[in-house]
Amino acid sequence: QVTLTESGPALVKSTQTLTLTCTFSGFSLTTSRLSVSWIRQPPGKAPEWLARIDWDDDSYYSTSLRTRLTISKDTSKNQVVLTMTTMDPVDTATYYCVRGSIFASGGYYLHYFDYWGQGTLVTVSS
């Protein structure tokens, strides 16, 4: 079955760089139409998508955070890594690693998030 597990520090200081690792199983990121995204959710708020990397190495970033984010993958280890620079207390959130799939029908392609990790809470101290 598909599983995704996030790992990284639970606490970082303001201005530091956060590095999170997603280790997954049950699928390969070399399979067409699959991707892995990072999504975060501040306490009591809606999810916010951060970044995505596709099976073909294409990557995408949140418009508002793109200057601070880097996403990469190691297909041999089944891992995806996210780095976020210049952390601030407003970045305190649960960070999720999420698999994405593409629904395709007659030239129509839609991306959706079908498997989520359990999430890791990252607290940023000032």
Next chain:
Amino acid sequence: DIQMTQSPSSLSASVGDRVTISCRASQTIASYLNWYQQKPGKAPTLLIYSAVISESGVPSRFTGSGSGTDFSLTITSLQPEDFATYYCQQAYSSSVTFGPGTKVAVK
């Protein structure tokens, strides 16, 4: 970015009630709309994709409708396990965005 809004932000309902949640996009997104359910302390789970297609294993009481800018999620007969927060998410843009959520609480 495309902005998503949901209404109501919360509602109270009883088991067996029919519940409808609305979602609106700030620009047309065709059918590029997904719905998720989230229970406290858990990650969201996919309910509906492409506005109307139910994810495998999702009970038939959950139905999605709409296209363009206006969408809805209907639970035809609310069950105890359905008390949760529901989020819509647009997939029209590669920079996806979620709605603010609708919390369905016990009346």
